[in-house]
Amino acid sequence: MALIQLRKVVKTYTRGGETLRVLDQLDLDMEAGGFYALMGPSGSGKTTLLNLIGGLDRADEGQIVIDGEDIAAMRGPELAEWRAEKVGFVFQGFNLIPVLTAQENVELPLLLTKLSRSQRREHAQTALELVGLGDRRTHRPSQLSGGQEQRVAIARALVSDPMLVLADEPTGDLDRKSADDVLRLLRQLNEQYQKTILMVTHDMAAAQQAKTIVHMDKGRLGSIEQLR
Amino acid sequence: MxxxxxxxxxxxxxxxxxxxxxxxxxxxxxxxxxxxxxxxxxxxxVKAAAVNRLIVQSKVSLFVYLPQSYGPKIEQVEGVESVMRWNWFGGYYQDPSNFFAQFACDQEKLRAIYPEIEVIDGAWEDFLTDRKACLVGEATANKYGLRVGDNFPIIGALFPKTDGTTWDFRIAAIYKSTKKNVDDATLFFHYKYLEQALESGEGSGPEGVGIFVVQTAPGADNTEVMSRIDALFEQGPQAVQSTTEAEFQAQFVSMIGxxxxxxxxxxxxxxxxxxxxxxxxxxxxxxxxxxxxxxxxxxxxxxxxxxxxxxxxxxxxxxxxxxxxxxxxxxxxxxxxxxxxxxxxxxxxxxxxxxxxxxxxxxxxxxxxxxxxxxxxxxxxxxxxxxxx
Structure with missing residues (x-):
């Protein structure tokens, strides 16, 4: 059984009195341990799809079953708990909290667990070392480069050991070298730690790092390319 | 959290x-x-006012003085234990900016009617025996650096001396009040000192009594005592208005808006x-x-x-x-x-x-x-x- 199952998912937005059908009766299966790149032109619905799978937004119609749970049926607090437990997010703009240090940013998701303070610190340090930033833990985001910020964001996404990592244009704001570092990390998470990764990208070089490329167009599924 | x-x-x-x-x-x-x-x-x-004290003033205004003869008559009213004359003196020390309250009162009754006034330096007896003796509050004593035995000249504004000199007081004692209804800034002196000065022409100013402070007997009904006093002078020559001390204090506060x-x-x-x-x-x-x-x-x-x-x-x-x-x-x-x-x-x-x-x-x-x-x-x-x- 697929880890992620989408059935007849519909999502519409109303803008200026006009209703836009961003996702139109979408059916899609994604396997556990996969590394998927979602590609498509602007407005094709890829970020919307990522938000629905991450429980950040709600579908108008259809079923979204992840690891056997229908998240479309979940309500606010239940969905928030589910997100905290199952999903790690990596955003294009990094979205680190500017007043917290790298270590504190990484520790944030662990505040929702029962771990003690020292355990949280230990986990955060391990995650930062994994992304090669063990020596930057006391730095604030403003004291880090863009690539380093995104690596901190990846450490934050994986520190609570989620089964699913959702990355929205993770290399969009980075130079090539930093982008390659980030992609290498995501690939390592997938291959070494068996995290299922779903990445939205415009960058074909980035998409080539994934195992599967899912092409979307006008809210519908296009082709699926199996790379490895 | x-x-x-x-x-x-x-x-x-x-x-x-x-x-x-x-x-x-x-x-x-x-x-x-x-x-x-x-x-x-x-x-x-207002809050600290005593329940056994009444104030008798002119029905017309606080600034209209009452006849001296009212005192003994009020004393005869059922439920009244003691009556004390009380006049606002309205003077100042050296300069009008050095303003503080002074009252002429029947000194021999002050202690019994106002037990909250406690002498902390000097002696009550000394205050009682000397006509020019005064009782000064701790705040005023501290403000002007006064001690027991010091002379304390006050310039009368409401009651000026006819020769333009000061009223001379000798500080017999310094007091501190145990309740808020009496502040620690006032000067009390002998009513007779004022009375005799006015009679002799040594001083000038309104004649009569500003207010009478009435101490009611234990168990007396204040409302009834006030009604009796008011009724006593209903036909004049000067109608009076009796109030409780709390009402009087509240009225005094409201006078300044x-x-x-x-x-x-x-x-x-x-x-x-x-x-x-x-x-x-x-x-x-x-x-x-x-x-x-x-x-x-x-x-x-x-x-x-x-x-x-x-x-x-x-x-x-x-x-x-x-x-x-x-x-x-x-x-x-x-x-x-x-x-x-x-x-x-x-x-x-x-x-x-x-x-x-x-x-x-x-x-x-x-x-x-x-x-x-x-x-x-x-x-x-x-x-x-x-x-x-």
Missing amino acids: PPLQLVWRNLLKRKTRFVLTTLSLAIAVFLLCVLQSLVVALNAG NVPLFVSSIGGGVMVAILLAALNTMLMAAREQTRDVGVLKALGFGDAVVGNMLLMQSLAMCLTGGLLGIALAVGSEEPMSKMLGTVFPGYEVTQGTLLTAALVVVGIGFLAGIGPALRARSMSVIAALRRTG
Whole structure:
């Protein structure tokens, strides 16, 4: 059984009195341990799809079953708990909290667990070392480069050991070298730690790092390319 | 519970804004405490008034004097234990700015009718025997550096000496009141000194008695005693109005306008102004933290936790400023009391004032934070992150 199952998912937005059908009766299966790149032109619905799978937004119609749970049926607090437990997010703009240090940013998701303070610190340090930033833990985001910020964001996404990592244009704001570092990390998470990764990208070089490329167009599924 | 470090870090993120808002709050709370303390000082006499004392004054006005002959007649009224003549002297020491209250009274009755007046230096007996002896409150003695035995010349404004000289008093004792209805700034002297000076032409001024202070007998019904006294002089020559001491004090306070209401209104205005300042700060802070709100929600923090984070920021900011203001009010109590001295005797920052200030601060913190908190709470993750597909 697929880890992620989408059935007849519909999502519409109303803008200026006009209703836009961003996702139109979408059916899609994604396997556990996969590394998927979602590609498509602007407005094709890829970020919307990522938000629905991450429980950040709600579908108008259809079923979204992840690891056997229908998240479309979940309500606010239940969905928030589910997100905290199952999903790690990596955003294009990094979205680190500017007043917290790298270590504190990484520790944030662990505040929702029962771990003690020292355990949280230990986990955060391990995650930062994994992304090669063990020596930057006391730095604030403003004291880090863009690539380093995104690596901190990846450490934050994986520190609570989620089964699913959702990355929205993770290399969009980075130079090539930093982008390659980030992609290498995501690939390592997938291959070494068996995290299922779903990445939205415009960058074909980035998409080539994934195992599967899912092409979307006008809210519908296009082709699926199996790379490895 | 929101991440506490985040609450403080976000507060201190804009240090200048935080310091300015906090200082504004501190000054406003300090002002509130001072104004409230002034109201307390004004009302202290009313609250501490004795239940067995009545005041008999002219029905026309406090400034119309009563005949001397009324005293013995009032003394005969059923329920009356003792009657004391009491005249406002209205003088000053050296300069009109050195103003404080002086009263001519029947000195031999003062101690029994006002047991709250306690001599702390000198002797009552000395005060009673010498016609020019006076009893001076501790605050006035301290203000002018007076000691027992010192001469204390007072220039009569309402009762000037005809030769233009001063009224000479000798300080027989210094007192401190155990209750707020008598302040520690007054000078009491022998009624006879004033009476004889007026009779001999040595001094000039209104004749008669300002008010009679009546001590009622134990168990006497004040209302009935007042009715009897009023009825006694209903046909004149001068109709009187009897009141309880509390009513008299309240009337005296209201003679200078509704000061408590006026002062409270100023305090209220200051608080509204500071609420708007705190609200403005919190709205700016909430706008700056919109993305953080989205991130926290995306990470799995509940709507309530994220909303509480902003509410706690507001409360923490207001409590910081408020506690600073309260500390200032407490710290400045003694110098303020000395500064206000004889003008506002009884200035005291009471626990009630501090509790009021603390509650106002919490209220402002809540009101300034609840709007941004509810907004953050209801905001969707997508809207907060400003990311749409």
